[in-house]
Amino acid sequence: MSLPSEILIKMYRAMLRIRRFEEQIWEVYTGGLMHGLAHLYIGEEAVAVGVCAALRDDDFITSTHRGHGHCVAKGGNLEAMMAEVMGRVTGHCRGKGGSMHIADMSVGILGANGIVGGGFGIATGAALSAQKRGTDQVAVCFFGDGASNQGIFFEVMNFAAIWKLPVIYVCENNHYGEYTPTGNVTAGKSIADRSLPFGIPSTTVDGSDAIAVYEATAKAVERARKGDGATLIECDTYRYRGHHVGDPGEGYRTKEEIESWMAKDPIQQLRTKILDNNIASGAELDAEEREVEKEMENALEAAKAAPYPDVAEVNQHVYA
Amino acid sequence: MSMRKMTYGEAVKEAMAEEMRRDPTVFLMGEDVGKAGTVFKVLLGLHDEFGDDRVIDTPIAEAGLVGLGVGAALTGSRPIVDIMFGDFIALAMDQIVNQAAKLRYMSGGQAIVPITIRSTMGAGRSSAAQHSQSLHAWLAHIPGLKVAIPSTPADAKGLFKTAVRDDNPVVIYEDKMMYALKGMVPTEEDYTIPFGQADIKREGDDITLIATSSMVHVALEAADILAEQGISAEVVDPRTLVPLDRETLIESVVKTTRAVIIDEGYKSFGITGEIASIVYNSAFDYIDAPIVRLGAMDVPVPFSKPLEDATIPTPEDVVKAVQDMKIR
Ligand SMILES: Cc1ncc(C[n+]2csc(CCOP(=O)(O)OP(=O)(O)O)c2C)c(N)n1
Ligand SMILES: [Mg+2]
Numbered sequence: 001m002s003l004p005s006e007i008l009i010k011m012y013r014a015m016l017r018i019r020r021f022e023e024q025i026w027e028v029y030t031g032g033l034m035h036g037l038a039h040l041y042i043g044e045e046a047v048a049v050g051v052c053a054a055l056r057d058d059d060f061i062t063s064t065h066r067g068h069g070h071c072v073a074k075g076g077n078l079e080a081m082m083a084e085v086m087g088r089v090t091g092h093c094r095g096k097g098g099s100m101h102i103a104d105m106s107v108g109i110l111g112a113n114g115i116v117g118g119g120f121g122i123a124t125g126a127a128l129s130a131q132k133r134g135t136d137q138v139a140v141c142f143f144g145d146g147a148s149n150q151g152i153f154f155e156v157m158n159f160a161a162i163w164k165l166p167v168i169y170v171c172e173n174n175h176y177g178e179y180t181p182t183g184n185v186t187a188g189k190s191i192a193d194r195s196l197p198f199g200i201p202s203t204t205v206d207g208s209d210a211i212a213v214y215e216a217t218a219k220a221v222e223r224a225r226k227g228d229g230a231t232l233i234e235c236d237t238y239r240y241r242g243h244h245v246g247d248p249g250e251g252y253r254t255k256e257e258i259e260s261w262m263a264k265d266p267i268q269q270l271r272t273k274i275l276d277n278n279i280a281s282g283a284e285l286d287a288e289e290r291e292v293e294k295e296m297e298n299a300l301e302a303a304k305a306a307p308y309p310d311v312a313e314v315n316q317h318v319y320a
Numbered sequence: 321m322s323m324r325k326m327t328y329g330e331a332v333k334e335a336m337a338e339e340m341r342r343d344p345t346v347f348l349m350g351e352d353v354g355k356a357g358t359v360f361k362v363l364l365g366l367h368d369e370f371g372d373d374r375v376i377d378t379p380i381a382e383a384g385l386v387g388l389g390v391g392a393a394l395t396g397s398r399p400i401v402d403i404m405f406g407d408f409i410a411l412a413m414d415q416i417v418n419q420a421a422k423l424r425y426m427s428g429g430q431a432i433v434p435i436t437i438r439s440t441m442g443a444g445r446s447s448a449a450q451h452s453q454s455l456h457a458w459l460a461h462i463p464g465l466k467v468a469i470p471s472t473p474a475d476a477k478g479l480f481k482t483a484v485r486d487d488n489p490v491v492i493y494e495d496k497m498m499y500a501l502k503g504m505v506p507t508e509e510d511y512t513i514p515f516g517q518a519d520i521k522r523e524g525d526d527i528t529l530i531a532t533s534s535m536v537h538v539a540l541e542a543a544d545i546l547a548e549q550g551i552s553a554e555v556v557d558p559r560t561l562v563p564l565d566r567e568t569l570i571e572s573v574v575k576t577t578r579a580v581i582i583d584e585g586y587k588s589f590g591i592t593g594e595i596a597s598i599v600y601n602s603a604f605d606y607i608d609a610p611i612v613r614l615g616a617m618d619v620p621v622p623f624s625k626p627l628e629d630a631t632i633p634t635p636e637d638v639v640k641a642v643q644d645m646k647i648r
Binding site for chain 2: 087089094099100101147151179180184185186252309313314
């Protein structure tokens with residue numbers, strides 16, 4: 001356990017914030033307070049948190065339809081996120097985007113995306129821009145196993161390789177795209193292998209282990225900042241819930257499979273490591289939990305109290 | 321004609337199943353069309369009957385998926401390709417526009433490309449800007465493609481079957497808000513609806529409401545309200561955009577002398593503009609009031625409910641447009 005204890009505690013807290021946020025979304029949805037879709041990230045927290053803990057505030061991410069976790073981890077504001085998901089004017093996008101389109105440019109969240117694979121070009125372009133502007137910023141592209149079959153994935157890896165772009169492709173392999181098992185529609189032994197023909201190094205990590213994800217990302221970030229180019233990280237992970245809030249998540253997945261993943265829960269894992277290494281006490285971690293709980297309650301109350309956007313806003317922001 | 325009551329979704333599934341039974345070269349491919357029966361669940365059961373060989377789950381790769389469909393259609397198969405949300409057709413545009421649409425012409429008439437692309441359209445589900453668009457005008461713009469846009473269960477079944485049997489690439493759009501809509505549907509094996517035949521959904525004398533897809537129901541509701549005000553509205557549904565039944569549209573306006581055109585695509589550069597110009601050109605001498613066009617507001621579809629609602633034409637919008645014409 002070589003990581004500084006602040007980072008471990010920060011990651012623990014960030015994972016809790018994501019978990020609570022998503023549980024809250026579930027309640028908000030089933031309580032009829034939100035419309036549309038939401039794709040929950042519960043079970044995958046260690047990926048977003050491990051990656052973003054290795055980034056600076058001025059680095060960039062592109063997110064996916066399953067994006068709440070990425071946004072919380074990169075510094076999105078719980079209240080503005082909750083308000084967005086509920087379509088309120090105080091949301092990050094003034095209610096125009098909703099769950100699938102949360103963006104906060106001020107902290108480098110270039111947007112969640114409703115198009116599977118929609119972030120590949122944007123993240124790689126952000127990396128190109130960092131290179132052109134002469135900064136040492138990096139861009140992370142989160143994407144799913146399903147997205148790895150979109151042709152643009154291969155196009156951007158070629159760009160990233162020929163121009164040595166500071167981009168990190170983070171695949172969240174949760175073993176399903178909607179209701180289809182990844183293996184049924186995905187060739188090859190691993191998604192990590194896919195970058196090798198482009199000369200882009202890759203690695204596969206346990207996506208339930210925030211520390212492992214952090215370490216792999218830190219290495220990729222260092223490589224990118226030095227100007228050595230891109231990395232692909234495949235994270236082995238699992239969503240506990242259905243594809244979206246309206247899907248019970250069963251039928252196409254066995255109970256045993258779901259339980260086997262829950263048994264290595266990312267939050268519990270990190271908690272155990274923190275306790276075993278005497279980095280913090282159980283009481284201290286419980287206090288973190290209560291604080292997160294409070295923050296979430298406040299965020300929800302504020303979002304609920306916030307108004308919907310005025311209809312006059314409907315044709316604002318179409319053009320700059 | 322024997323009929324059965326079913327939903328729009330069931331009608332689509334029945335059309336597909338009948339065509340697959342009739343013609344062994346027909347198969348379906350798309351994301352989660354198999355056991356899952358699509359994300360809208362409307363094809364549940366199809367995979368049980370036809371198995372992995374003919375109801376095929378594909379990778380998430382729309383460009384490749386449509387490309388394979390084009391190649392298969394070119395060589396003796398009759399694929400039905402499912403593009404879950406109409407918005408995702410954008411990812412496959414090259415295959416549709418530059419390949420499927422042009423192969424017959426470019427080959428001097430040698431090729432046929434009997435692919436059916438089924439997709440969805442329509443806002444109203446709080447699905448935001450990338451899952452709510454109605455972009456059928458894009459495809460209607462391209463010579464070589466046919467575009468069907470059924471508004472009722474019976475039309476969905478009849479047009480779908482015609483699409484599969486047609487030797488041209490056909491794109492058929494289902495409004496996802498209509499899947500649960502019920503109606504009587506003919507059950508004969510050979511029930512089809514020829515392309516290019518508009519349908520008069522309600523007869524009337526004072527005004528013609530030309531409407532497509534879910535907007536037909538908006539127009540019908542408006543017609544009910546107008547009837548209470550003593551205005552008799554005729555509702556005409558073109559059913560296919562390409563080919564378009566100009567005669568029926570023009571005849572109706574010649575009879576009523578006024579028209580409101582309602583389509584959920586963007587108002588600018590779209591279906592309503594095209595139809596208005598056709599009607600003006602042929603019925604100019606008969607028209608008593610400027611034609612009114614209603615379409616989706618020219619903005620990306622917003623997520624927040626009050627904003628989204630403001631972007632879609634409503635029966636009240638139609639009624640107001642008609643009242644402004646001061647018929648009586
Ligand atoms: C271009 C495109 N095709 C299809 C969809 C519908 N869709 C939404 S999520 C999803 C599955 C994505 O799988 P994956 O990339 O593994 O992400 P996960 O949901 O597992 O996190 C699909 C097919 C979409 N949103 N965009
Ligand atoms: Mg997945």
